[in-house]
Amino acid sequence: MGTSRFTRPKGSDGESTPNLYVANCGPAVGLSIDEIASVFKKFGEISGVFQADESGARVIVSYSQVASAQTAIKALDGRPCSDLGGRVLHIRYSILRAPPQAKDSVSVCLLDSELGIPGIYLFHDFITTKEEEELLVAVDNRPWKCLSKRRVQHYGYEFLYETRNVNTKHQLGELPLFVSPILTKISSCPHIENAGNIILDQLTVNEYPPGVGLSPHIDTHSTFEGLIFSLSLAGPCIMEFRRYSQGTWLPSSLSNTDMQEQNPEYCSSFVRRSIFLPPRSMLLLSGEARYAWHHYIPHHKVDMVRDNMIIRGSRRVSFTFRKVRAGPCQCEFPQYCDSQK
Known part of the structure; x- marks a missing residue:
């Protein structure tokens, strides 16, 4: 699970990112991570769903592409989602904060x-x-x-x-x-x-x-x-x-x-x-x-x-x-x- 140190929500008029901060959504309101992922992956490939904080009522949905996040927020923000028990989701774009890098970290190759x-x-x-x-x-x-x-x-x-x-x-x-x-x-x-x-x-x-x-x-x-x-x-x-x-x-x-x-x-x-x-x-x-x-x-x-x-x-x-x-x-x-x- 992720924690709030990795994320911060932006306003709806903020710059689009591939990451969505989703409120009224999470294990604390009776929704499993797998259930949430099954809904959001309809809009594109997701790299993960994580709890946004310790409350268990907010999650971060991370997409591979910004366009997928844009489609999801238009379809789900402020509307009841029948696949998630009719809950009204409140969604904003989110910036992921990188954890501190170790002093001895090594460059990662792709090939x-x-x-x-x-x-x-x-x-x-x-x-x-x-x-x-x-x-x-x-x-x-x-x-x-x-x-x-x-x-x-x-x-x-x-x-x-x-x-x-x-x-x-x-x-x-x-x-x-x-x-x-x-x-x-x-x-x-x-x-x-x-x-x-x-x-x-x-x-x-x-x-x-x-x-x-x-x-x-x-x-x-x-x-x-x-x-x-x-x-x-x-x-x-x-x-x-x-x-x-x-x-x-x-x-x-x-x-x-x-x-x-x-x-x-x-x-x-x-x-x-x-x-x-x-x-x-x-x-x-x-x-x-x-x-x-x-x-x-x-x-x-x-x-x-x-x-x-x-x-x-x-x-x-x-x-x-x-x-x-x-x-x-x-x-x-x-x-x-x-x-x-």
């Missing part, structure tokens, strides 16, 4: 070529909006497993968070049929070398609520092979990559990767890069990027991307595809490799 990290590829619009909706419906019809801050589903093999590996003796079955179109697209992707020979047998689906990210880590070398595919659905985020100096800090050998976030001075020697992951994009980690760089999703509700504030949606869902390794890893990065220590 993989800007990162300068060998082995990272980002494919925009890897799937269509319709395919995205079908995938979300499919996983929402399956049972979720609740972790402390997010929900997950595992297919093929269950990922064991305590040991950061899988039990190869306990296969859950084949990957579900609803991901077959994704696997087909991967195998026919002209930008991936030997794409037709890629075999993926493990899938983890993660659902991230607003503000929840992912601690820095390298997927265990001895557990998974050299290609990791991650499809982003529903909401945007940024992903940061860190290359630590040899021997400085190797969380792949530690059980608690949150140590780095809690004690940043413990690992001060590293190089950082960051990239924006829009919905429906596919990220491929291979080679150096997969074996030597930690990847990390900051625990933010709002991301600054080249002076633009990107609000994370009410949820972000990722599909991470991997191939379980049958033998020891023999990569070219032994300092990060548990098989070669």
Whole structure:
């Protein structure tokens, strides 16, 4: 949820923005965020709906385009909305205030070529909006497993968070049929070398609520092979990559990767890069990027991307595809490799 520190309403004669401050609307008056989103998305793509303050009776609706906000305010302001229990909505344009930037913030790239990290590829619009909706419906019809801050589903093999590996003796079955179109697209992707020979047998689906990210880590070398595919659905985020100096800090050998976030001075020697992951994009980690760089999703509700504030949606869902390794890893990065220590 957002808070009032991010927003301030403008008068109806103020400059149009893609963000709307909507009063008489919110959980405190019996309306869920999903119900509100379903009404406002009729006027265009929304990047999120957030509580405007602690009252729960006012929300911010953030559109991707100013024109969508203009259409919505003309249709709904001062009029009873039958889809929201007949409530009369009072709407003004809103300016989003960026949260203070950390002193050590890193510039966010939009393209993989800007990162300068060998082995990272980002494919925009890897799937269509319709395919995205079908995938979300499919996983929402399956049972979720609740972790402390997010929900997950595992297919093929269950990922064991305590040991950061899988039990190869306990296969859950084949990957579900609803991901077959994704696997087909991967195998026919002209930008991936030997794409037709890629075999993926493990899938983890993660659902991230607003503000929840992912601690820095390298997927265990001895557990998974050299290609990791991650499809982003529903909401945007940024992903940061860190290359630590040899021997400085190797969380792949530690059980608690949150140590780095809690004690940043413990690992001060590293190089950082960051990239924006829009919905429906596919990220491929291979080679150096997969074996030597930690990847990390900051625990933010709002991301600054080249002076633009990107609000994370009410949820972000990722599909991470991997191939379980049958033998020891023999990569070219032994300092990060548990098989070669």
